[in-house]
Amino acid sequence: MNQPLQALRVMVSAGASGIGLAIAQAFAQAGARVHISDIAEPALAAALPSLPGGGVWLADASDPAAVDAWFAHALAALGGLDVLVNNAGIAGPTAHIEDIGPEAWDQTMAVNVRSQYLCVRRAVPALRASARASIINLSSVAGRMGYPMRTPYAASKWAVIGLTQSLAMELGSDGITVNAILPGIVDSERSRSVTAAKAQLRQISEQAMLDEILQNVSLHRKVPLEDVAQTALFLASSAGRSFTGQSFNVCAGIQSLR
Template sequence: MAGRTVFVTGASQGIGRRIALAFADRGANVALAARGDGIEETAAEIGDPSRTLPVRTDVTDESSVRSSIAETVDSFGGLDVLVNNAGIAGPTAPIGAVERDDWDRTMAVNATGPYLTAKHAVADLRESDRASVINISSISGKRPLENRTPYVASKMAVIGLTRTLAFELGEDDITVNAICPGATSGPRIEAVIEAQAESLGVEYDEAKRRVFTEDAALETLVDADDVAEMALFLASDAARHVTAQDVNVDGGTAWY
């Protein structure tokens, strides 16, 4: 990855931070895009200011996305990899109790965000010798998750975006893939499990088992570093002919 430039949304924490660190460890220049101060912490963890660019970005705001990508290209001379990781969990509630504002916000971050970044990155990606778009979806984009309708719908949308972009950009040798993580260890999934426990009227450990680990072959949550390793592979020369795919990193929960 030496000399290549990667733009990672949601790079302030969780999976996004681990993806940014993984690319930086392999020598890439990394633009760290997110709204919060965590991007500065990610940059400090990388420890090489010459190869990091913390850039405040709201993926739901087109002008913010446009300016962040332009700043990245100006700083590093091009763009090779776009990782659309920014996302929110959305509400945990049956559909009749989901507020319209919560629905709109979940779709704006999880589905409109990847559209906006792709829209404004594609011209620069076309100039790369090995360009790749990696969208972080979820196994919830493939199978039901009770009381999480906005999240599931948004992650299904990401898979549709991935497949369509792969064919739209294929003539430019740009690969486009989605990673579908299972429930991934970290603060976000802990909050989701707590909300599910409350919704189901059970204890935290029972909600974790019933909703996330009971039907996984490995019976465990996913580690964010495993998702990062898959992102590295999909952006590598070894995956030059892997495109239009939604790849599970889920401990054996979904099989399609």
């Protein structure tokens, strides 16, 4: 980055653990003021000390009233907004399509897609007043390739790419950049739970499942959370000002999701 990120005002949905927390902490360490939301109150309390000058808010990012309350509080606390990171997401079910109920499908779409719409609609008026405005949407490598037995998740992450590219065109005249980060197999608790679910479905060990998954990754390893966080910092920095409508694959060279 060729310009410091000090004084940036940042909001991160689902920022109390995993990728969201890594991104929030990276911004805070760079000097930004960060406000996060999450559905896990104990995780929010644990995250707060690592976000000096920032704040936390208990909210379900797929709930319109909860998002409205978070933005009202965070925008007042921060005095404006420069960066929105749409990180809220769930893995959804791991099952054959005929075994996935409508409720599980709808929940995956609500958390992974509707949450981003709800946050963007509240963020844009504040971002228009910023000289360094950016929106960073978390998608997945499942947003560019098929993912058998994870169809709700893949469909939602492809939707995030469409949202990102459309918003980049719509908001370009306001100087707001909009990009997506597509993590691969991240070294996180969610990733481990997905591997466990797939192993159970296949009736093999978790280690055997992981070994099989990593055979389709060029670097034969998971992606550290820090690598995803550093990509977000780049996109919010002056070095990233000419990137918009783009999908950044932080995936260690993944070739297939099977």
